[in-house]
Amino acid sequence: QVQLVQSGAEVKKPGASVKVSCKASGHTFTDENIHWVRQAPGQGLEWMGWINPNSGGTNYAQKFQGRVTMTRDTSISTASMELSRLRSDDTAIYYCARDSPMVPFDYWGQGTLVTVSS
Amino acid sequence: DIQMTQSPSAMSASVGDRVTITCRASQGIRNYLAWFQQKPGKVPKRLIYAASSLHSGVPSRFSGSGFGTEFTLTISSLQPEDFATYYCLHHNSYPRTFGQGTKVEIK
Numbered sequence: 307q308v309q310l311v312q313s314g315a316e317v318k319k320p321g322a323s324v325k326v327s328c329k330a331s332g333h334t335f336t337d338e339n340i341h342w343v344r345q346a347p348g349q350g351l352e353w354m355g356w357i358n359p360n361s362g363g364t365n366y367a368q369k370f371q372g373r374v375t376m377t378r379d380t381s382i383s384t385a386s387m388e389l390s391r392l393r394s395d396d397t398a399i400y401y402c403a404r405d406s407p408m409v410p411f412d413y414w415g416q417g418t419l420v421t422v423s424s
Numbered sequence: 425d426i427q428m429t430q431s432p433s434a435m436s437a438s439v440g441d442r443v444t445i446t447c448r449a450s451q452g453i454r455n456y457l458a459w460f461q462q463k464p465g466k467v468p469k470r471l472i473y474a475a476s477s478l479h480s481g482v483p484s485r486f487s488g489s490g491f492g493t494e495f496t497l498t499i500s501s502l503q504p505e506d507f508a509t510y511y512c513l514h515h516n517s518y519p520r521t522f523g524q525g526t527k528v529e530i531k
Contacts, residue, residue, distance in 0.1 A: 351511055367519045405515075408473060410458050410515040
């Protein structure tokens with residue numbers, strides 16, 4: 307079955323960077339885009355962007371342009387999201403999610419808590 | 425960017441009630457609308473895609489409808505396990521945007 311397994315929780319200081327990984331299994335990694343969504347404590351869901359694992363092409367939400375980089379390593383079926391210049395309001399759970407044509411976000415990773423604190 | 429507005433933001437309901445949640449898009453999105461359920465501390469769960477198609481394994485008491493700018497999620501008879509927050513998502517274009525969520529609480 308399709309699974310997305312994310313890396314573990316991180317604690318970072320303001321100004322640092324964090325990289326979260328998302329390892330896919332149970333489907334052909336290069337067939338479906340991987341999106342990243344985050345959720346701040348007590349808040350709603352916020353779309354960050356996506357990566358096409360086949361081409362490596364990306365599309366980022368304007369809010370994160372210049373701070374986010376999404377990459378993939380097809381040899382290990384893993385997508386990653388790096389967020390730089392962290393601020394306290396970047397404290398959130400970060401999710402990866404698979405995206406199929408007409409069926410968005412049908413599978414999700416378990417989430418990775420990123421805490422930004424001095 | 426397309427804005428998604430859900431209403432109500434929160435509601436109280438009893439087991440057995442019929443519940444309807446509305447999601448409005450700031451411009452037409454055809455039927456490119458999905459619904460998700462999220463319980464506290466859990467990963468969002470897919471419910472409906474293409475406005476009205478139920479994902480496999482989702483109980484038939486859930487249904488979705490709408491096209492263009494107005495969409496609804498209906499729970500025909502609320503069950504104890506349905507108390508959660510519900511989010512709509514448009515996937516007509518980029519950026520994707522979620523509604524702000526509707527929290528369904530026990531009356």
